[in-house]
Amino acid sequence: MAQETQQTLSEFVEAAAGKFGVPGVAVGVWAGGRELYACHGVTNVDSPLPVDQATLYTLGSVTKPFTATALMRLVADGRVELDAPVRRYVPELVLRDERAAAEITVLQLLNHTAGLDWRMSVDTGEGDDALAAYVAEMSGTEQIAPPGIRASYSQIGFNLAGRILEKVTGLTYEQAVASLVLEPLGLSHTTFSTADTLTGRFAVGHNLTADGTLVTARRWKDSRANNPGGGGASCVADMLRWARFHLGDGRAQDGTRVLPAELLRRMREQTVALRGSSLCDAFGISWFLRDVDGVRTVGHGGSANGQFAELLIVPERDFAVVALSNAGPDSGLAFNQSVVEWALEHHLGVAHRDPDPLPYDAARAGEAAGSYENEVMTLTIADAGTGLTIECAIKPEIRAAADTELPPDLPPADLGLLPGDADGYIVTNGGLKGQCGYFTRDESGAITGADLAGRLFSRVTVAA
Structure with a gap:
C-alpha cells in the first residue's frame, strides 16, 4: 500500500507537470505519519539538471510565515508585544498619515490590517541597510484604510515587520530568522542569499512569450528589502519539515522547544475575516485560513518571477502538502493548485469546488x-x-x-x-x-x- 501511494503520487505529479507544461516540479506530502515525495523535470530548460528533493525554489510570499514565526519567538521571550505600536520598536517610522504611523500595531502588520498598500516600487540595494532605507521610503506611503478597519494583503507590512526583527535583535533580518527559526529547526537548505543558492542545485523561473515560447526568467529573486515578505528560497524537503513543525507542539524534530505550543496554535487562529476572497476566508497570524469541504486548512502561497510555491496544512488531520514549480501563472500556479486539490481529495476525501457564476447581466x-x-x-x-x-x-x-x-x-x-x-x-x-x-x-x-x-x-x- 505504501509503495502504491508513492507511485500514485509520482504518476499524478508527472502527468500534471506535462498537462500544464511546467519544466520542473517538486511535491511533498505528509499523510498517515509518512513523508512522500515526487520530483519531476528539470531546473532550467537552457541548462537542465534533474529536480530533486534538495533543489531550491524561490518561495515568494511563502516566506511570510517564517517572518511571523521569528517574531513569535520574540513574543514568547517577552521582547515583543503583538498589541504594541510598531513605533515602540521602530521609532523612526514615518507615514503620510501621522495618526496611522503612531497607531499601527505589530499584529496589524502580521494579519494585513495595518491599512498599508500592497507594495512599494523601490529598490534600496543589497546592503545590510536595505530594510532601514526601505522604511525611510515609507514616508510617502498613503493609507488605503485606517489601521484595524479592514484586511488588505500587504507586502509593505511584512517588510516593516522584518525591520522590527532587526531593531529588537540587533541582527540583520536574515541573521535573525536564521538564528530564531532556520537553525533550531534544522532547515539547512532554506536561505535568503543568492550566493548560498548558487552553491547548490536551484530551479530557474520560466515565462511564456507572446508566441507561446517558454523562456528562462533572468531575475531570480526580489530585492533584499523584500526578503521579509517574499525573499526566501527553500527545497521541498525543508518545506515539509517546516510544515510538520507547524502541525506540532512547538518543538523541533530533535525535541528542542522552539515556540510554546499555545503561541504556535495562536498563529492558526482567526484574527480577521476576509470577505469574498479565494485567497482565504480569514487571516491568522500570517497564515491563510480556509474551510474546504467543511475542513479547516492553514496555508500560504507565493509567487516570484516564473516560480510558484504552495504550502497547506490540515492540523486536525495531521496532513501537509507542498508544491513547488518553475513556470509562470498559466502553468506553475495551475499545477500547484491541482496538486493541492488532488492531495486533499486523495488522502483526506476533501474536495474543493469553485462557485458557479450567474448568467450575464x-x-x-x-x-x-x-x-x-x-x-x-x-x-x-x-x-x-x-x-x-x-x-x-x-x-x-x-x-x-x-x-x-x-x-x-x-x-x-x-x-x-x-x-x-x-x-x-x-x-x-x-x-x-x-x-x-x-x-x-x-x-x-x-x-x-x-x-x-x-x-x-x-x-x-x-x-x-
Whole structure:
C-alpha cells in the first residue's frame, strides 16, 4: 500500500507537470505519519539538471510565515508585544498619515490590517541597510484604510515587520530568522542569499512569450528589502519539515522547544475575516485560513518571477502538502493548485469546488466595468456585451523604471458575478482561474474599489 501511494503520487505529479507544461516540479506530502515525495523535470530548460528533493525554489510570499514565526519567538521571550505600536520598536517610522504611523500595531502588520498598500516600487540595494532605507521610503506611503478597519494583503507590512526583527535583535533580518527559526529547526537548505543558492542545485523561473515560447526568467529573486515578505528560497524537503513543525507542539524534530505550543496554535487562529476572497476566508497570524469541504486548512502561497510555491496544512488531520514549480501563472500556479486539490481529495476525501457564476447581466456588468489600481498594478474590468473580462497588469511606469526583469502580464480572462453576495465575482479561466473577489461601495452605493486575492484596488475610472 505504501509503495502504491508513492507511485500514485509520482504518476499524478508527472502527468500534471506535462498537462500544464511546467519544466520542473517538486511535491511533498505528509499523510498517515509518512513523508512522500515526487520530483519531476528539470531546473532550467537552457541548462537542465534533474529536480530533486534538495533543489531550491524561490518561495515568494511563502516566506511570510517564517517572518511571523521569528517574531513569535520574540513574543514568547517577552521582547515583543503583538498589541504594541510598531513605533515602540521602530521609532523612526514615518507615514503620510501621522495618526496611522503612531497607531499601527505589530499584529496589524502580521494579519494585513495595518491599512498599508500592497507594495512599494523601490529598490534600496543589497546592503545590510536595505530594510532601514526601505522604511525611510515609507514616508510617502498613503493609507488605503485606517489601521484595524479592514484586511488588505500587504507586502509593505511584512517588510516593516522584518525591520522590527532587526531593531529588537540587533541582527540583520536574515541573521535573525536564521538564528530564531532556520537553525533550531534544522532547515539547512532554506536561505535568503543568492550566493548560498548558487552553491547548490536551484530551479530557474520560466515565462511564456507572446508566441507561446517558454523562456528562462533572468531575475531570480526580489530585492533584499523584500526578503521579509517574499525573499526566501527553500527545497521541498525543508518545506515539509517546516510544515510538520507547524502541525506540532512547538518543538523541533530533535525535541528542542522552539515556540510554546499555545503561541504556535495562536498563529492558526482567526484574527480577521476576509470577505469574498479565494485567497482565504480569514487571516491568522500570517497564515491563510480556509474551510474546504467543511475542513479547516492553514496555508500560504507565493509567487516570484516564473516560480510558484504552495504550502497547506490540515492540523486536525495531521496532513501537509507542498508544491513547488518553475513556470509562470498559466502553468506553475495551475499545477500547484491541482496538486493541492488532488492531495486533499486523495488522502483526506476533501474536495474543493469553485462557485458557479450567474448568467450575464448587462446592468450589473456595466456598473462594474472600469479601471482600478494600487501602487504597482492595475485591474481593467471590461464589458464585452456578453460577459465581463478582467486584466491584471503591472503599471507601465513601474516597468519603465525597473532596472531588472519583471514578470509578464497575464492576458485578459473571463470574469463572472456571483450569486448570494451581489458584489462578489470569480475569474473563470486563464492564469487567475478560480480567484474570487468583490466590489466595495461607498455610502451612496457607487463602486469605489475591487478586491482581488485579498488586495484592494481603488477605482480610477468608470467605463464609458
